[in-house]
Amino acid sequence: MNIKKNPKITLIDTDKAPTPPGPFSHASEIDDWVYTSGMGGLLPETGQVISDDVIEQTEQAILNVEEILAASGCTLGDVVKVTLYLTDMADYPRVNEVYEQAFSPHKPARTCVAVSALPVRERMKLDTVARRASR
Numbered sequence: 001m002n003i004k005k006n007p008k009i010t011l012i013d014t015d016k017a018p019t020p021p022g023p024f025s026h027a028s029e030i031d032d033w034v035y036t037s038g039m040g041g042l043l044p045e046t047g048q049v050i051s052d053d054v055i056e057q058t059e060q061a062i063l064n065v066e067e068i069l070a071a072s073g074c075t076l077g078d079v080v081k082v083t084l085y086l087t088d089m090a091d092y093p094r095v096n097e098v099y100e101q102a103f104s105p106h107k108p109a110r111t112c113v114a115v116s117a118l119p120v121r122e123r124m125k126l127d128t129v130a131r132r133a134s135r
Contacts, residue, residue, distance in 0.1 A: 012068065021120075043060065052121060078130040083126065085118065085125040087114075
């Protein structure tokens with residue numbers, strides 16, 4: 001396979017978020033746009049899920065995304081789109097409570113997708129698209 005690298009794309013990784021469990025970076029940025037990989041409730045120190053509680057997983061996932069965004073010069077306030085993945089839609093109201101606290105009053109566009117499973121006992125995962133103020 002011959003893949004041409006694009007010099008305009010910067011790959012972002014930080015030791016303040018869990019190491020990706022596969023061949024991908026924490027985020028990719030092009031121009032002022034930052035696209036984060038899916039982040040669940042894994043602890044950066046161990047790479048293991050914080051607990052089986054969806055609330056704790058959501059809190060940790062948002063902290064992980066905040067660290068990745070910070071490494072790119074962004075905050076949650078720069079997020080324009082979130083995709084949320086849940087293994088059980090019954091968790092939707094509980095996840096929304098944590099999500100609303102983290103993103104309020106800013107309310108980026110969002111899609112929620114039900115999935116059959118996620119790695120390492122994750123019950124939720126999210127990824128974001130953010131637009132950084134020009135440097």
